[in-house]
Amino acid sequence: MNWTSFLAFTRGPLFYAALLIFIAGMVYRLARVVALGWERDRVKSRGSKLAGALRSYLKGILIWPFIPWVKNTFSRNPLIYVAGGLFHLGLFVVIFLGAAHMLVWKSLLGFGWPTLPLPIVDWLAVVCIAAMIVLFINRLVHPVLKLISGPAEWLNLLFVFLPMISGYILTHHLFFRYEMAYSLHMLAVDWLLIWIPLSRISHFMFYFFARAIHGAQFGKRAVAP
Amino acid sequence: MTTQAALRTFVKETGGWVAAQLEACTRCGMCAEACHFYQATGNPEYAPVWKIELLRRAYEQRFTVGGKLRLAIGLDKPITDADLARWSTVVYEACTLCNKCAIVCPMGIQIGPLIHEVRSAMSEAGVVPAELMAAVNKQMAEGSPLGMTDDVWDQRLEWVADEWEEEIPRDVQGADTLVVFSSIEVMKFPGNVAAIAKIMNAAGEKWTVSSQAREVVNFGFYEGNEHRTVEILKRVFDGAKALGVKRIVVTECGHAYDALRWTAANLMDVPLGIEVTHIAGVLGDFVRSGRIKLKAGAFDNDGAITFHDACKIQRRGGHIEEPREILKILAPNAFREMSPNREQAICCGGGGGVIAIKSADPQRYAVFQMKLDQIRKVGASTVTMTCSNCRLQFTDSVAHFGLDLKVTGLAQMVADALEV
Numbered sequence: 196m197n198w199t200s201f202l203a204f205t206r207g208p209l210f211y212a213a214l215l216i217f218i219a220g221m222v223y224r225l226a227r228v229v230a231l232g233w234e235r236d237r238v239k240s241r242g243s244k245l246a247g248a249l250r251s252y253l254k255g256i257l258i259w260p261f262i263p264w265v266k267n268t269f270s271r272n273p274l275i276y277v278a279g280g281l282f283h284l285g286l287f288v289v290i291f292l293g294a295a296h297m298l299v300w301k302s303l304l305g306f307g308w309p310t311l312p313l314p315i316v317d318w319l320a321v322v323c324i325a326a327m328i329v330l331f332i333n334r335l336v337h338p339v340l341k342l343i344s345g346p347a348e349w350l351n352l353l354f355v356f357l358p359m360i361s362g363y364i365l366t367h368h369l370f371f372r373y374e375m376a377y378s379l380h381m382l383a384v385d386w387l388l389i390w391i392p393l394s395r396i397s398h399f400m401f402y403f404f405a406r407a408i409h410g411a412q413f414g415k416r417a418v419a420p
Numbered sequence: 421m422t423t424q425a426a427l428r429t430f431v432k433e434t435g436g437w438v439a440a441q442l443e444a445c446t447r448c449g450m451c452a453e454a455c456h457f458y459q460a461t462g463n464p465e466y467a468p469v470w471k472i473e474l475l476r477r478a479y480e481q482r483f484t485v486g487g488k489l490r491l492a493i494g495l496d497k498p499i500t501d502a503d504l505a506r507w508s509t510v511v512y513e514a515c516t517l518c519n520k521c522a523i524v525c526p527m528g529i530q531i532g533p534l535i536h537e538v539r540s541a542m543s544e545a546g547v548v549p550a551e552l553m554a555a556v557n558k559q560m561a562e563g564s565p566l567g568m569t570d571d572v573w574d575q576r577l578e579w580v581a582d583e584w585e586e587e588i589p590r591d592v593q594g595a596d597t598l599v600v601f602s603s604i605e606v607m608k609f610p611g612n613v614a615a616i617a618k619i620m621n622a623a624g625e626k627w628t629v630s631s632q633a634r635e636v637v638n639f640g641f642y643e644g645n646e647h648r649t650v651e652i653l654k655r656v657f658d659g660a661k662a663l664g665v666k667r668i669v670v671t672e673c674g675h676a677y678d679a680l681r682w683t684a685a686n687l688m689d690v691p692l693g694i695e696v697t698h699i700a701g702v703l704g705d706f707v708r709s710g711r712i713k714l715k716a717g718a719f720d721n722d723g724a725i726t727f728h729d730a731c732k733i734q735r736r737g738g739h740i741e742e743p744r745e746i747l748k749i750l751a752p753n754a755f756r757e758m759s760p761n762r763e764q765a766i767c768c769g770g771g772g773g774v775i776a777i778k779s780a781d782p783q784r785y786a787v788f789q790m791k792l793d794q795i796r797k798v799g800a801s802t803v804t805m806t807c808s809n810c811r812l813q814f815t816d817s818v819a820h821f822g823l824d825l826k827v828t829g830l831a832q833m834v835a836d837a838l839e840v
Contacts, residue, residue, distance in 0.1 A: 224443070227439075227483070227484075228436050228439045228440050228443060229436055230436075231434060231435050231436040231438075231439050231483070232435050232436055233435060233436045233437060234435055234437070234686070236686065237685040237686055238681075238682055238683070238684075238685045238686060239685070241738050242738065251528055255526070255528070271453050272450075272453060275450075279448065279526070337449060338462070338464040339449040339452040339458070339464040339467040339469070339470070340447075340448075340449045341464070342464045342465070342467070342470060343447050343449060343467070343469055343470060343473070344447070346495070348447055393486055394486075395443075395445070395446050395447065397443070398443070398444050398445070398446045398527065401440055401441075401443040401444035401527075402444055402527055404440035404441070404443075404444060405440060405441050405444035405525075405527040405528050405529050406527065406528045408437065408440070408441060408528070408530060409522060409525075409527075409528025409529070409530060410528070412522075412530055412533075413763075416682070416736060416737060416738035417738040418734075418735060418736075418738045418740065418763050419763060420528070
């Protein structure tokens with residue numbers, strides 16, 4: 196098999212298989228958690244659970260990334276806070292607002308959306324990669340993170356790093372022949388899709404549960420979440 | 421043997437509520453920044469995420485494919501008795517269940533309540549620090565961890581009523597409000613009992629205390645034992661039912677308020693039509709509605725005053741604004757806010773049963789020093805609060821460090837400033 200046909204395989208059958216595993220895996224994880232059952236909260240509220248939950252989402256989506264100085268965590272550990280934020284921002288922009296990736300979404304969903312100019316996406320990709328390195332070093336040296344990090348935590352970082360770095364190499368035509376760089380990027384992406392349901396990278400789904408619970412718990416006590 | 425009991429409890433407690441939150445954790449370690457025990461000591465085992473480690477492992481090993489697989493190939497080990505002993509120290513001696521970690525967590529995971537689940541498992545396994553367990557047993561047997569038996573209660577209340585010349589209605593059938601004190605107040609801060617009596621009388625409230633529901637403290641809740649928590653809650657509810665009151669007012673005790681107001685209904689059938697509220701909220705209502713009048717500026721001339729937010733009454737109770745409204749009347753110029761404050765406040769370090777455990781003293785005092793730094797930064801010579809457990813931690817630590825700091829309660833200040 197030459198690189199051209201390998202590329203066809205990694206962006207064709209392998210990609211679709213990985214996508215299916217990803218979707219099935221995430222649905223399974225979701226169903227398993229939901230199936231554990233939810234006991235009704237019989238405590239009388241002082242404030243509104245719904246308002247608390249909405250506020251909790253708004254805070255998570257708007258305040259934390261854009262007005263971080265309201266957080267004590269930010270003032271104690273600004274570098275890690277900013278690195279974590281930029282990592283997620285970079286990831287979001289590259290996956291959803293990069294022209295090449297939008298076209299993938301379009302082919303899957305049937306509709307597209309406006310994208311950002313390549314230089315901006317490119318810079319955010321660099322920022323994202325740099326942020327990952329900062330987070331990696333932090334995990335190496337921080338006493339709490341040293342204690343709680345097992346193989347899974349290191350592999351998560353590695354498996355997100357690989358598509359990012361190979362994607363960067365691909366867009367800038369560095370080191371490898373185009374087909375080869377593209378194949379490696381697709382391989383990394385395919386593996387990440389399979390890995391996500393097996394790992395804590397799936398937190399993007401449970402984030403919505405946890406934040407809703409948080410908001411409801413604070414809201415029912417009439418405390419700002 | 422003990423481990424099996426702990427594991428059964430973990431499984432029993434694991435609903436979607438627990439699972440969804442455990443699944444959301446990315447192990448970023450940010451929660452450590454919130455924990456006063458970690459901040460004060462630098463011990464990584466005090467990080468909130470580490471405190472729920474056993475709950476996570478038990479969940480994954482029992483419920484997830486990955487967890488079962490890792491256990492099978494030896495990447496993860498079964499939970500052992502030694503693990504329980506190790507984590508028992510961490511969850512009882514270095515956690516006040518204050519839930520500040522939930523505010524810092526980017527996912528918003530309620531780590532405090534999850535640590536309570538870990539305590540439940542410890543309790544079933546019988547690995548609870550001996551001093552805490554002794555207090556639990558004492559409360560189960562005598563009705564109070566501080567030895568407030570029927571006789572002591574009678575004598576003590578009579579003495580308070582005499583000493584402060586305040587009427588304390590006892591076991592009045594058909595009263596509207598049942599006031600339930602903690603034994604900390606009755607035994608150590610009797611002035612607080614007199615103060616609350618004075619306020620209730622001044623407001624013209626039809627109130628009573630109950631000899632059956634005389635102890636609001638719930639050491640079963642500290643321990644995390646559901647059965648004993650309910651048993652102790654029942655004593656209060658039964659006392660309220662017997663007198664036919666419309667509401668229960670919890671006085672300056674945080675954990676008891678959490679148990680009665682925010683937990684009881686999910687553990688047991690609570691009597692219908694009896695509202696549970698906290699004295700901080702009642703004071704606010706009395707002042708707002710004009711049922712009591714306060715001398716404006718009564719505390720403006722004794723140096724700066726600051727307010728300590730209690731985890732269970734402010735952050736987890738919601739009575740954040742009432743104390744501030746009152747302090748702005750009592751000491752409009754002398755009142756200073758610490759930073760951070762309100763729901764973000766640093767804990768006193770003695771809650772959650774920590775103050776009852778001698779071997780927790782080093783970290784308890786270390787946390788108090790953080791609180792002290794905050795107080796010093798605003799130059800306060802008086803600190804007031806709405807929780808007698810915090811107050812116990814403050815008075816004990818002030819004595820321990822030999823400080824010149826006046827520690828008081830909000831009800832006490834209100835009673836002293838009543839306009840008659």
